Amino acid sequence: MKIVHYPHPILRHKAEPVLQLGKEIEILAGNMLELMYEHRGLGLAAPQVAQPIRMITINFVGEAEEKDQELVAINPVITEFSKSIQDDREGCLSFPNLFSRVRRAKRVKVQFYNLKGELMEGVFEDLAARIWQHEIEHLDGVLFIDKMGTVGRDSSKKALKEFEEAYYDAQKKGEIPKDLAPKF
Ligand SMILES: [Zn+2]
Numbered sequence: 175m176k177i178v179h180y181p182h183p184i185l186r187h188k189a190e191p192v193l194q195l196g197k198e199i200e201i202l203a204g205n206m207l208e209l210m211y212e213h214r215g216l217g218l219a220a221p222q223v224a225q226p227i228r229m230i231t232i233n234f235v236g237e238a239e240e241k242d243q244e245l246v247a248i249n250p251v252i253t254e255f256s257k258s259i260q261d262d263r264e265g266c267l268s269f270p271n272l273f274s275r276v277r278r279a280k281r282v283k284v285q286f287y288n289l290k291g292e293l294m295e296g297v298f299e300d301l302a303a304r305i306w307q308h309e310i311e312h313l314d315g316v317l318f319i320d321k322m323g324t325v326g327r328d329s330s331k332k333a334l335k336e337f338e339e340a341y342y343d344a345q346k347k348g349e350i351p352k353d354l355a356p357k358f
Contacts, residue, residue, distance in 0.1 A: 175205050175223050177213060177267050180337045181356035182224075185268055186315040189219075189226045192248045195291050199229065203246040203289060206231045211238040215267045217305045219312030222268050230309040234302050247294075250286035250310050255279040260300060264308060266318050272333045274326035276318055278304045334358075 178184060192199060202225060210218040216236045220229045233244045258280040265273045282303045285295045298306055308318060319330060338358070344350045 175209065177209060177218070177222050178224050179268050179270070179340065180317065180319075180334070181341055181358050182268075182350070183355060183357040184221055184224050184226060185312070185317060186357040187221060187226050188315050189221050189228045189313040191228050192287075195248070195287075195289060199248070200289055203229065203231060207233075207238075207244065207246070210267070211236075213267050213270075216301075217309040218267060219309045221312055221315070228313045230313070232305055232309065234305065246289050247284075247286035247309075248288070250284055250306070250313075252282045252306065252310055253285055253295075254283035256281035256303075260304065262301075262304065264304065264318050266308070268317070269319070269333070269337065272330055272337075274318070274322045274330055276304075276308075276321045276326070277323070278307050278321075282306055284310075 206218050206220065206223055209223065210231050214236060216234065217230060217232045220227045228249045230247050230250060233240065235243045237243065256279050259277050260280045261275055261277045263273050264276040280303060281297060281299045283297050284306050285293065288294055322330065338356065341350065341356050345352050
């Protein structure tokens, strides 16, 4: 399993709800956490590992040892967005080394199921709220480049071109199927 990069089309698919918990989902969650830590991320969504289901992993401080900061969220939804806004730098494991300011709600209320199938609810602020918004958008095929302002978009142009070239190179080498069209 590995993290797929923009402009892989799976990143633009709408992911399906998880209907059944069990060993398979637990193993996937474990693998996603491992990959997330390996790449020093704070969050990872299943579509980023080419699994089109509504599951995300988070560690709010990005430290594998800090298990109380870690969670696996199944079928997460944001039920409330604050009117107040935060504006800060954001990155994404599907866009290595690309960072840009993105405006987000400062506070969100989130509902999700844990791996035991228990319904969980919480209110999150600042960076934690940013992570939730970013990861849940992945489940709907929305990427942080869609959320950048014009300045962020302009300054990301070159990096995006490079990701696109890398995608075509990988297709040439046969690492990505030749008929799998990129989606921008
Ligand atoms: Zn991301």
